[in-house]
Amino acid sequence: MRAVVYDRFTKDFDELAVRDVPEPKLPPASLLIDVRAAGVNPVDWKLMAGYLDAIVPTQFPVIPGWDVAGVVVGTGFDTPEFQIGDEVMAYARKDVLSTGTFAERVAVPVSAVTAKPASLSWEQAGGLPLVGGAALRTIDALGELHARTVLIHGASGGVGSLAVQMAVARGARVIGTASEVNHDFLRSLGAEPTTYGDGLAERVRALAGGQVDAVADFAGDVLTVTLDVLSPDGVHASIADATVRDHGGRYIWVRPDGSETARLAAMADAGELRIDIAGTYGLDEVAEAFRASSSGHTRGKLVIIP
Incomplete structure (x- = not known):
């Protein structure tokens, strides 16, 4: 099958190559998925650069990609939850960085997989x-957010824009940080x-009429502001700053969980x-997708279509 690979840690996206690689083995309690779409995330190119080498074992060559949506084309032993032909989606991170989702097919533990709604592309x-x-x-x-004021750092990004919607749905008043060009977008989400x-701290306090009850950080390098604007009994969490x-x-690290x-x-x-989908790319365009992702100016998801 065809897959995107890299052979060493590097910041040079041009070292990505599309090759024929062996078909994935199908372990027990796993599904073989024919990949229809695989999301690009900043962690993909950070892993390629070796930034997480201290905590993530690596086996080269590496096929990048941790997101997947596709069709089940094979079932391992004892997987009654799904059948061949089912449309599914998963956060497919594995303990060893090696066989990712930027490929025609990928094997994923059944515990990470759920059914894809027909309403989603x-x-x-x-x-x-x-x-x-x-x-x-x-x-x-x-925790409880109803009638509470929440500050979201990096609110217009891929994670932040979803968090805004979740917080608003739970009854929170949301203040979101973003460049001015994205302010109307945040207003459309309810922030x-x-x-x-x-x-920033002064602007947040002026909007909030004082301190905020909770802070979600999806940007990093904002801890001083967070602590400055957070009420004494407030709560805060970050995906960008341990x-x-x-x-x-609370430092958040996402687990594969169907x-x-x-x-x-x-x-x-x-x-x-x-x-929102910002752009789609073929397997031979992953370097271009990584450049777009690493620019930090993309609003919406970048997706690989094998």
């Missing part, structure tokens, strides 16, 4: 699991936008989540 389903899981786990970590950068743990916060992805799928199917 392949691109939406393939782009939702990781960012949706990060948003959902973060918003869950903030009150403000520009990040110098003077040092929040030293200040009473039940969690099923919650996301249900919310999207009910029209509670808006999933």
